[in-house]
Amino acid sequence: MESPDSPNVAVEIEKGPIGVFDSGIGGLTVVAALQQLLPAEQIFYIGDTARVPYGGKSRRTIERYSVEIAGLLLAEQAKLIVVACNTASALAVPRLKQLFNLPVQGVIDPGAAAAVRSTRNGRIGVIGTRATIASHAYEQAIHALAPDARVFAEPCPVLVPLIEEAWFEDAITDQVLRRYLDPLLTEGIDTLVLGCTHYPLLREAISRAAGEAVTLVDSAHNCALAVNEILKSQSLAAPERQLGSLQVALTDASEGFLRVAEEALELEIGDIQLRAVQAAG
């Protein structure tokens, strides 16, 4: 029988969930990728829907919001923080790593690394929100690995609302995609990074518009692979016999797009918890 005094911190940590946060609902695509790869893991997701979107706000504000949400995940005993938001990944991950003594994984580095592995001709396209494209975060991450790669970036602000309308298989969506992708295809890209956590929901339509010659790099899937590496290398993985679970909390009561994402991603989300954050009053 175990002594009540024996140090079992490692065991405690192993039992904690993977903490995932996003400014809103889009980060659930990362949750779906995590569940597919790591079915034994518990996941605690927080969407900061009271302050969505982070894009367009200043670095200081995004750092403050991210630190606050990550703190809520620590309160849930998270063993690892996944920043499932491109804007927060671009701007707040260094600050989170500085402040918190646990692994922090964003979505940009894994996506950039996968793009560099995938490309044959060194011409990589990136699509994302205006804020993500303006941050040049993917370009910088790609150039850190492959200084000679050519990166062609296109902001696609109409895609998120189309996805939130669930117009996944839709003539309008196909036309919007052709308009956004044509300039990238003209540049001869052979790899396209889906640089927004909403976009995997549109993967099939994007694939049709980009054509067979272009490999899609899904940052949600590649982020899940990176998380798996951390869990293995730091012995944080849940026991394989364990049955995983998912808990979802939002910072504002509106559920709107949540149920669209739940259905499209085939997630099982039960009751939604509510968490208060400062600036939402």
Add this chain to the structure above:
Amino acid sequence: MESPDSPNVAVEIEKGPIGVFDSGIGGLTVVAALQQLLPAEQIFYIGDTARVPYGGKSRRTIERYSVEIAGLLLAEQAKLIVVACNTASALAVPRLKQLFNLPVQGVIDPGAAAAVRSTRNGRIGVIGTRATIASHAYEQAIHALAPDARVFAEPCPVLVPLIEEAWFEDAITDQVLRRYLDPLLTEGIDTLVLGCTHYPLLREAISRAAGEAVTLVDSAHNCALAVNEILKSQSLAAPERQLGSLQVALTDASEGFLRVAEEALELEIGDIQLRAVQAAG
């Protein structure tokens, strides 16, 4: 010669600008309507771009943000506050009227009144963002004036991003409009309220999609008419010989859509001022 002790508060107030605020840039359509109707007026506009959008946030938060921004307009000696934002008009105008001892004009009541005046068959359509439609503010304002009117409301979340892309005359926009308006046209509406301050920028395309039989009610234009009434009845109008002016301040440095709106609305916006607000850190 006037005594230096004579009370000249009324004269001072007359010199102040019309203060206009919106959660972002869309309220500039109200500014354009004000300039067209009242070319002698000075206008001070603040867009709360650090916290845009208000839609989807709680009443308490929207009240707090609105009070803070209206306070910034008071600091600019505003003689009247125009709430050029449908969400803030729906949720914060009563609180502003309670707190501030000067006229406060929102966009919803004038739009509702114009719709009631316009309709012949009592069947009124309303389009707006998800937050505005979910607030039922137009329905309530219309029913207060015409209890028997039938109101058919449709949230159109894809329209704002299309407008921010400046896809005004565009086959994609036409298709999106047809999809949103068809259910309203099937209900036999003869009047359609443009219940979002962005939408006047899309007036021609909306008019095409709605057909000649439907009268469009532009809440920006009707809000300007209501402001004109207040200025006249309270003797607050600027002297007619005065040349009007426009100053614009934002709460976040990103200007993105501002320049699209400036061009489309033929506004003359010079340097943008920056104003700090609490929750933007």
